[in-house]
Amino acid sequence: VAGHFADRLLKAIEAKGAPICVGIDPLYSRLPKAITEHKRLNDEQDIEAAVDAIFEFCTKLIKVIAPYVPAVKFQSAYFERYYWDGVESYYSLIQEANEYDLEIIADVKRGDIGSTSQAYAQAHLADPQLMDMEDYVGPDAVTVNAYMGTEAVEPFLEIAAEQGKGVFVVVRSSNPSAAAIQDAVTTDGKPVYQLLAEQIRPLAERYIGQRGYSLLGAVAGGTAPEQLRRLRELLPQCILLVPGYGTQGADAASCAAAFKPDRTGALVTASRSIIYAYEQPRYAERFGAENWQACIEQAVKDFAAEINAALNGG
Amino acid sequence: VAGHFADRLLKAIEAKGAPICVGIDPLYSRLPKAITEHKRLNDEQDIEAAVDAIFEFCTKLIKVIAPYVPAVKFQSAYFERYYWDGVESYYSLIQEANEYDLEIIADVKRGDIGSTSQAYAQAHLADPQLMDMEDYVGPDAVTVNAYMGTEAVEPFLEIAAEQGKGVFVVVRSSNPSAAAIQDAVTTDGKPVYQLLAEQIRPLAERYIGQRGYSLLGAVAGGTAPEQLRRLRELLPQCILLVPGYGTQGADAASCAAAFKPDRTGALVTASRSIIYAYEQPRYAERFGAENWQACIEQAVKDFAAEINAALNGG
Numbered sequence: 081v082a083g084h085f086a087d088r089l090l091k092a093i094e095a096k097g098a099p100i101c102v103g104i105d106p107l108y109s110r111l112p113k114a115i116t117e118h119k120r121l122n123d124e125q126d127i128e129a130a131v132d133a134i135f136e137f138c139t140k141l142i143k144v145i146a147p148y149v150p151a152v153k154f155q156s157a158y159f160e161r162y163y164w165d166g167v168e169s170y171y172s173l174i175q176e177a178n179e180y181d182l183e184i185i186a187d188v189k190r191g192d193i194g195s196t197s198q199a200y201a202q203a204h205l206a207d208p209q210l211m212d213m214e215d216y217v218g219p220d221a222v223t224v225n226a227y228m229g230t231e232a233v234e235p236f237l238e239i240a241a242e243q244g245k246g247v248f249v250v251v252r253s254s255n256p257s258a259a260a261i262q263d264a265v266t267t268d269g270k271p272v273y274q275l276l277a278e279q280i281r282p283l284a285e286r287y288i289g290q291r292g293y294s295l296l297g298a299v300a301g302g303t304a305p306e307q308l309r310r311l312r313e314l315l316p317q318c319i320l321l322v323p324g325y326g327t328q329g330a331d332a333a334s335c336a337a338a339f340k341p342d343r344t345g346a347l348v349t350a351s352r353s354i355i356y357a358y359e360q361p362r363y364a365e366r367f368g369a370e371n372w373q374a375c376i377e378q379a380v381k382d383f384a385a386e387i388n389a390a391l392n393g394g
Numbered sequence: 395v396a397g398h399f400a401d402r403l404l405k406a407i408e409a410k411g412a413p414i415c416v417g418i419d420p421l422y423s424r425l426p427k428a429i430t431e432h433k434r435l436n437d438e439q440d441i442e443a444a445v446d447a448i449f450e451f452c453t454k455l456i457k458v459i460a461p462y463v464p465a466v467k468f469q470s471a472y473f474e475r476y477y478w479d480g481v482e483s484y485y486s487l488i489q490e491a492n493e494y495d496l497e498i499i500a501d502v503k504r505g506d507i508g509s510t511s512q513a514y515a516q517a518h519l520a521d522p523q524l525m526d527m528e529d530y531v532g533p534d535a536v537t538v539n540a541y542m543g544t545e546a547v548e549p550f551l552e553i554a555a556e557q558g559k560g561v562f563v564v565v566r567s568s569n570p571s572a573a574a575i576q577d578a579v580t581t582d583g584k585p586v587y588q589l590l591a592e593q594i595r596p597l598a599e600r601y602i603g604q605r606g607y608s609l610l611g612a613v614a615g616g617t618a619p620e621q622l623r624r625l626r627e628l629l630p631q632c633i634l635l636v637p638g639y640g641t642q643g644a645d646a647a648s649c650a651a652a653f654k655p656d657r658t659g660a661l662v663t664a665s666r667s668i669i670y671a672y673e674q675p676r677y678a679e680r681f682g683a684e685n686w687q688a689c690i691e692q693a694v695k696d697f698a699a700e701i702n703a704a705l706n707g708g
Contacts, residue, residue: 126526163527167478193568228569264589272578
C-alpha cells in the first residue's frame, strides 16, 4: 500500500465517479439459492460448507460491484461467526478485493487499553510481518470504538501513518439506540459525540494528506442528519464514513449532509440493501431473483446515481 | 453449561476462597525463555511457532493458577494477532480452561448494531451449534462495548439467558484515557458512565439468579475508586468485573470499593502482574526466573491474599 489513505480514497472516488462503499455482511440464510442449493454447499450447519458458500458469494459480489465502487467494507462479525475457518476466509477475501484495487475497510470496531489496542491494530490493520503471511496484505482502513478514549485509537494511527492506511473512529453511529449515550448533552452544552469529535480532531490534524484530508476519519450515521451536519463542521479534515443508507432508513438527501460544497469529504456505505438486492421486488421482478448478480449490479448503479443526484441538488 | 452465571460464579468464588480472576494476555516476547528457546518454538516471525509457544505457556499457566482462582479472562486481541491460527488456539484454550471447571470470561469488547452484535454473540459467547464444533463449548461470559447503545448488548443477553452465561458491559474502564468520555458530566449532573449504568440496570433486573445477582455485570476499573464506589451503589444486582489491579496501578484497597459489606459482588482481575511474575525481582530472586511456574503460583497466592486482606479491613 503506497501513499496517504485519504489521497488514495479521494482518487478512487473520482475514478469510479461515486463516493460510495458496499458493506459486505454475509449471512448464509440470505445467500442466493443458486449457491446454497449446490450439493457441496447446502448445509448451513457444516462450517466448511457455510464458509465456502459465503466465500463464493463474496468473490462474485466483489467482481460485480468493483467497476462501480471505490471501496468495500467487510463486516468482521459475519466471518468470526464461523470461528477460525471464517477468519481465514475473511483475510482471503481481503486479498480478493485487493486484486480489484478497491479500498478495503475492515469494520471491526475494536478498541481497548493501549497495549491491547496495539495487538488489535496488528491483527486488523497492519500488513502482516510474519513470514508465513508475507504474501498477504492487511485492509486499507479499519473502524475503531473510542469509548475507552484516545488510548484505544492511537496504536491504530501509528500503524496507519507508517503503512499508508486509515482509521475511522465511531463518533455517531446509525442505529436506533445510538442516541442514548452519543447524544447525551454534557454540562458545557455539547453532546457526547461532539466531545469525542473534539478529542479526535487534534489527532486527525497530525496526519493530513495532499488533498487536505486526514487518514483519521469518523463514522457518522446517515440516519442522524443533524448530527451529521454538525460533524461535517467540527471535523473539516476528516472523511466521514456514513452508514445507514438503505436498510437502516437513511435516504440520499440525509447522507448528503456529510459532504462539503465541493462534494468531497464523505463515503456513504450501504450493505444489506445492495448485497441482497435479489430479495427486493424492484430488482427480482425486472431481472429474476435467480439472476442475483444482475440485481446487485443494478442496485449498486442505482445507489451511485441516487447519491450523485442528491449531491447535485437533485 | 448449566444454571445461572452469577450463581455459578459466586459458588466458584466461595470454593476457591478468593474473588479474583487472572487475565491471559500472552505476548510472545514476554514468554519464559524455557519455552521460546525450544528449537521448535524459537521463531516469533513464524506463526506456527509463535502460536504453539503461546499455547504451551497458556496451558501450563492455567494448570498452575486453577487451584487458586474461580475464573480466567482471555484477551482475544493477543490471539487475533496471529490470524486464524491464533483464533483456533484461542478456542482450544477455552476448552482447556473448561477442563479445570474455571469460569471463563472472553474479553472481546465487541458491540455493534443489533444484527451485527447478534453475529458477534454467536461467535464469542454461544456454545457452537455447528456440527463440526459440537464438542466445543463457548466461554461462560463475554465483555461488551455499549457506546452504540443497548441494541449492541441485547443479542448477547439473549444467548446468555438461554445458555446460562454472562455479559459484562464496559461502564468505566481502568485506563488513563477512560475519563475523557466516560466521566464527562451530562446536564442532569450525571457522568456518562452513570448514564450507561442506568441504561443497563433495567436490563440486569430481567435476569436475576438465586443469589440476587444478574447475569449482566459491568466492567468497572479499580484505578477509579470513586467511580467504582458509585457503581457499586447504582448497580446493586450487577457483579463488577474490576480490571486495573497490578500493572495498571490499582491496589487492593481501591478494588475493595467494588464489593458489598458481605464481600460479594465483584471479581478483581489482574493480568500482566501475574502471568509475567517471573519478570519481577520479588519472585525471580526467590524462585529463580527460570522457575516461572513457581513465580506465577506465588504471585496468584499473593494476589488472593492481598484482596482478601483488603476485604477483611486489612
